[in-house]
Amino acid sequence: MIKIKELESLTRALAMLSGGLDSILAAKLIKDQGIEVIGITYKSYFFNEENARRMVKQIDIPLEVVDFSEEHFELVKNPKHGYGKNMNPCIDCHAMMMRYSGELLKKFEADFIITGEVINQRPMSQNAGALNTVKKESGFSDKILRPLCAKLLPPTEMEESGLVDREKLMNINGRSRKVQIELAEKWNIKDYPSPAGGCKLTEPGYSKRLRDLLDNNDEVTPRDMELLRYGRRFRISRNTVIISARTKDESDLIKPILNSSDTGFIVDKYTGSMVVLVGEATEEGIKLAAAIAARYSKGKDEEKVTVRYGNVTKPYNGIIMVTPATDKELEQYMI
Known part of the structure; x- marks a missing residue:
């Protein structure tokens, strides 16, 4: 359990962190707008929090670890939206994580959720249709912001209300990692895993x-x-x-x-x-x-x-x- 310190900022966001580069860049992008960011990562039989712990140190944000092993295992046995190339039920898994994160908004008195998803980065789980499905099934669709590809998506409630400056968000699209690597160099983020690492189900x-x-x-x-x-x-x-x-x-x-x-x-x-x-x-x-x-x-x-x-x-x-x-x-x- 993390302790939330008293802060001057009026806005707080929960960043869903996979332990990879994209999610930590999304968190840093929002933190640099003067918004407090709290990292949320998930632990199950198929992945753990070790990479996320290393990543948050590089941008100096706290981390909350949620162990949802049993519920996640039941999802893996019979995912509503099926599997990816192997036994990875990415759409259902992301929706479950977003639901958990949404339920933590009240606990941490946070305003919205950040994810590191990039449109069209993964053909099955990160195309426009899949991203919309994940938002809808999470139950918190109006609280989800994807900073790395936000300019390619309709403005969110957070952008329209002025909590977040849309002009400072990004329009990354596709599988190329060039922009992300440039951002990592700019922000001195050096210790990050390969995109393929993390989930055993892949x-x-x-x-x-x-x-x-x-x-x-x-x-x-x-x-x-x-x-x-x-x-x-x-x-x-x-x-x-x-x-x-x-x-x-x-x-x-x-x-x-x-x-x-x-x-x-x-x-x-x-x-x-x-x-x-x-x-x-x-x-x-x-x-x-x-x-x-x-x-x-x-x-x-x-x-x-x-x-x-x-x-x-x-x-x-x-x-x-x-x-x-x-x-x-x-x-x-x-x-």
């Missing part, structure tokens, strides 16, 4: 794993969502997957998420990937997980290797001899 591989999770699990938990971020994944049955960490860093991130329902595998005499079976540890599943552990170890070219396994919270007392799995054999299971 990533093809992650989207495929998420769809598999939703299609094969009776109940998806927050832990399932955390595990979904890491490793190679192999679907062996409904509710059961095998995860093989790609790197030591991934292993370190996976370990704190594991619990007594998981089965771990370690190859004797050979270093290799951390492998865990999440779900029911059947005889067939144990054999396959052990073969996967062998495949991603230094013993992958051996005829047979010994693999130890057991509950991840206890010593690995199980022992099995397996032939390392081949890539062709794993194709039928890999997600």
